[in-house]
Amino acid sequence: MSEVKLVNIKKVYPVIERNKNKKNVNGHRTGNLQITDEGVVAVQEFSLDIADKEFIVLVGPSGCGKSTTLRMVAGLEEITSGELYIDGEYMNDVAPKDRDIAMVFQNYALYPHMTVYQNMAYSLKIQKASREEIDRKVREAAEILDITDYLDRKPKELSGGQRQRVAIGRAIVRHPKALLMDEPLSNLDAKLRNQMRAEIIKLRERINTTFIYVTHDQTEAMTLGDRIVVMKDGYIQQIATPQEVFDHPSNLFVAGFIGTPQMNFFDAELKLRDGDYWVDVEGASVRLADEKQERLKANHVEEQAVTLGVRPEHLLLADKGIAGKVTVSELMGSSRHLHLTVHGKDVIIIVPSTGGSGNYIGSEVALSFDGSNAHVFSKATEKNLEY
Amino acid sequence: MTIANSSRSRKAKAQLFILRVLAYLFIGILVAMCLFFFVMLLLMSSKSNSQLQGAFSLKWGGHFLENLHNAWNDASTNIPRGMVNSFIVAMSSALITTYFSALTAYGIHVYEFRFKRAIFTFIMAIMMIPAQVSAVGFIQLAYKFGLTNKLWLLILPGMAAPVVFFYMKQYLESVLPLEMVEAARIDGSSEFRIFNEVVLPIMKPAVAVQMIFSFVSSWNNYFMPSLLLTKPEKRTVPIMIAMLRSADYSKFDMGKVFMFILLAILPVMLVYAVLSKSIIKGVTSGSVKG
Known part of the structure; x- marks a missing residue:
């Protein structure tokens, strides 16, 4: 049992008086930080129930409050208001060492003067575990992470990937209630990152504990998480499974943030014809899929100007439809990304690389899409009208 | 072409050699300056009072142990x-x-x-x-x-x-x-x-x-x-x-x-x-x- 519950968590960093007067920043935003009378608001209204053994990924751009949230769970940051429960116990004022959690840092944070073995054994030594128990647990964790051969080495003698394994080893060695990871793969090169990502998936199957994972990399979020929490400016934007976030983004931000290349957006009109919803965009008119029809009807959505979102892989080359001109063509191996200009706006589509010579640049094309792949967002609130 | 290259490389090697000699010479002088006082102290501590009163000499005095004994057993200090x-x-x-x-x-x-x-x-x-x-x-x-x-x-x-x-x-x-x-x-x-x-x-x-x-x-x-x-x-x-x-x-x-x-x-x-x-x-x- 290791459930983590966050109820209406808020984090405000007090602004030092001197700076406050200088900047005169009461109650407005500078960049993506909201500054109020209390100070700089980093996280707001954060409520989340994390089930036992669930893998939760907090994802968002820099400064969205994801790391702050993780650090509040770890006890490294004070919680301004709200409640944190681990296994039903109120944890707001409990010291990090008494929370029975472990954390992996982006920059490893290994103890440089200790060997790998000593690094991993440190927490057990503090718990006054017996020498045999320490040895057994360290070797067990080293076995899982395949670092048994390096136990006598110092961190400086290891590569980046090995160091990160040691950092993970140090965290899992004492079987914590929850394993917190703060962008653990960000310092690794692309190849190693892919490899370690797969390792983490395997690790999860073997150690079977609750994971809270922070990343700004949406690929990591999509591949690792049971559920993803998308954050922006300190607020939760959407909590859902990776598939749900991809298929039904709750707002414009989530739609644009999740998916590579990012979703294309068009100015469009949502119309009701014979009781059915249609989108009129750049001369084309598409009837939305039945599933979407039902959701929009349930929400009593009226005819209005909307932002239409269609993912690059869902835009198809057609005989007629949205007219555009190809400006850039990028061969990605199995597919080709075409950059088009549609009424002055940039649009990206993905086409198979096998067809044609690939000499698309300068050609006039028409685009169509299926009604099941269209996402309609309110112009005023930027929310998905299906929700 | 090769001859020109090899003569150029010989010249560069000679230059490097001279630079190294100069550098070592400079370091040697600095080391000598630093050690001078220690060597002098060691020499002086090996001389008797009369030897020290006399003309300056860089010779080992031979009274080192005697001085050590006197200093170590000096009742007043x-x-x-x-x-x-x-x-x-x-x-x-x-x-x-x-x-x-x-x-x-x-x-x-x-x-x-x-x-x-x-x-x-x-x-x-x-x-x-x-x-x-x-x-x-x-x-x-x-x-x-x-x-x-x-x-x-x-x-x-x-x-x-x-x-x-x-x-x-x-x-x-x-x-x-x-x-x-x-x-x-x-x-x-x-x-x-x-x-x-x-x-x-x-x-x-x-x-x-x-x-x-x-x-x-x-x-x-x-x-x-x-x-x-x-x-x-x-x-x-x-x-x-x-x-x-x-x-x-x-x-x-x-x-x-x-x-x-x-x-x-x-x-x-x-x-x-x-x-x-x-x-x-x-x-x-x-x-x-x-």
């Missing part, structure tokens, strides 16, 4: 006692100075608290006050409380050493990632244990440097001990050396004086030899991605 006293004071104050300065620096570097900047400025301001100014009050205090002739009175004030604190703080800023402290907190370590087991070992090079400096300055300190230590059995080495100057002219032995000075610098060299091993670069390399 008692150099062994003085060396023990000096060692107690210098080693203790070096340990106390470095430990507490590192602890203060750690506190200021890692923790966030009210008036942190003001406290830092205050400590830095103390650095500007000359030791002689505060010494007047300190000595009066020592006499009023009857604390003269106590060695710990020379040791304890070392605890507050703003210069050492500043050095330690700068060093911490460059080597200690806060994540390491946080990792230790999550591992379950208490704050004091984090300092002793995680932070202090990382600071080993800085501690070694400051230990050497503190030890040397405390070993050589004449000003405060001469004012606070009046009993013969409490005297430190610098006081004893100063006393030799006022010794009876008829018994004055220059060879013994040089031997005194040689003995006085030996512990300092020993401490340097031991601690300099700890001054190694890159002690934190590998801890965090840099």
Whole structure:
């Protein structure tokens, strides 16, 4: 049992008086930080129930409050208001060492003067575990992470990937209630990152504990998480499974943030014809899929100007439809990304690389899409009208 | 083409050779300048008083052991006692100075608290006050409380050493990632244990440097001990050396004086030899991605 519950968590960093007067920043935003009378608001209204053994990924751009949230769970940051429960116990004022959690840092944070073995054994030594128990647990964790051969080495003698394994080893060695990871793969090169990502998936199957994972990399979020929490400016934007976030983004931000290349957006009109919803965009008119029809009807959505979102892989080359001109063509191996200009706006589509010579640049094309792949967002609130 | 190339490379090699010779020559001169005084001291301490009174010579005097015996057994000064006293004071104050300065620096570097900047400025301001100014009050205090002739009175004030604190703080800023402290907190370590087991070992090079400096300055300190230590059995080495100057002219032995000075610098060299091993670069390399 290791459930983590966050109820209406808020984090405000007090602004030092001197700076406050200088900047005169009461109650407005500078960049993506909201500054109020209390100070700089980093996280707001954060409520989340994390089930036992669930893998939760907090994802968002820099400064969205994801790391702050993780650090509040770890006890490294004070919680301004709200409640944190681990296994039903109120944890707001409990010291990090008494929370029975472990954390992996982006920059490893290994103890440089200790060997790998000593690094991993440190927490057990503090718990006054017996020498045999320490040895057994360290070797067990080293076995899982395949670092048994390096136990006598110092961190400086290891590569980046090995160091990160040691950092993970140090965290899992004492079987914590929850394993917190703060962008653990960000310092690794692309190849190693892919490899370690797969390792983490395997690790999860073997150690079977609750994971809270922070990343700004949406690929990591999509591949690792049971559920993803998308954050922006300190607020939760959407909590859902990776598939749900991809298929039904709750707002414009989530739609644009999740998916590579990012979703294309068009100015469009949502119309009701014979009781059915249609989108009129750049001369084309598409009837939305039945599933979407039902959701929009349930929400009593009226005819209005909307932002239409269609993912690059869902835009198809057609005989007629949205007219555009190809400006850039990028061969990605199995597919080709075409950059088009549609009424002055940039649009990206993905086409198979096998067809044609690939000499698309300068050609006039028409685009169509299926009604099941269209996402309609309110112009005023930027929310998905299906929700 | 090849001939031109090979002649050019021969020229470059010759240039490199000349540069190296010049560099070694320069280094050699510097080394000779540094060692000159030590060699002279060693030579002088091997000569008898009459040899020293005579013409200057670079020859080994042959009275080294005799001088050592005389100096070591000199009843009026008692150099062994003085060396023990000096060692107690210098080693203790070096340990106390470095430990507490590192602890203060750690506190200021890692923790966030009210008036942190003001406290830092205050400590830095103390650095500007000359030791002689505060010494007047300190000595009066020592006499009023009857604390003269106590060695710990020379040791304890070392605890507050703003210069050492500043050095330690700068060093911490460059080597200690806060994540390491946080990792230790999550591992379950208490704050004091984090300092002793995680932070202090990382600071080993800085501690070694400051230990050497503190030890040397405390070993050589004449000003405060001469004012606070009046009993013969409490005297430190610098006081004893100063006393030799006022010794009876008829018994004055220059060879013994040089031997005194040689003995006085030996512990300092020993401490340097031991601690300099700890001054190694890159002690934190590998801890965090840099």
